[in-house]
Amino acid sequence: xxxxxxxxxxxxxxxxxxxxxxxxxxxxxxxxxxxxxxxxxxxxxxxxxxxxxxxxxxxxxxxxxxxxxxxxxxxxxxxxxxxxxxxxxxxxxxxxxxxxxxxxxxxxxxxxxxxxxxxxxxxxxxxxxxxxxxxxxxxxxxxxxxxx
Numbered sequence: 726x727x728x729x730x731x732x733x734x735x736x737x738x739x740x741x742x743x744x745x746x747x748x749x750x751x752x753x754x755x756x757x758x759x760x761x762x763x764x765x766x767x768x769x770x771x772x773x774x775x776x777x778x779x780x781x782x783x784x785x786x787x788x789x790x791x792x793x794x795x796x797x798x799x800x801x802x803x804x805x806x807x808x809x810x811x812x813x814x815x816x817x818x819x820x821x822x823x824x825x826x827x828x829x830x831x832x833x834x835x836x837x838x839x840x841x842x843x844x845x846x847x848x849x850x851x852x853x854x855x856x857x858x859x860x861x862x863x864x865x866x867x868x869x870x871x872x873x
Contacts, residue, residue: 731834733749733822733834749834751816751831751834751847752783752843753816753817754779755814755817756814757775758776772868773852773854774864779855816847
């Protein structure tokens with residue numbers, strides 16, 4: 726019996742098709758958390774405040790195709806820029822593969838189930854507040870330490 730090696734194991738990030746690249750996103754939603762940067766040190770702190778366009782139940786962007794118009798500072802990961810985002814969670818598939826690590830067992834590409842990221846407790850589901858509910862001056866009070 727011949728089994729095909731999955732694309733994420735046989736291709737480098739820059740060799741993947743658009744569909745393959747997009748399928749790497751596990752749907753955790755962590756990249757859509759608002760972050761605060763210390764201007765003096767450059768340290769980045771995650772908050773439990775999520776972009777107003779995040780569907781908190783699915784952990785997916787509700788305006789994905791037009792997100793860059795609606796949120797000019799929205800993160801755009803590419804094979805060339807993935808290493809520039811040092812704040813990406815350790816569990817992020819893009820970071821994982823860029824660092825030469827295997828995808829986690831709970832990743833939907835491995836489990837075959839898009840809900841596995843939530844069942845593993847890796848997503849932001851039930852852990853966040855919409856940025857619309859908190860004035861920006863109070864965001865520092867929402868810094869979290871559960872992001873890995």
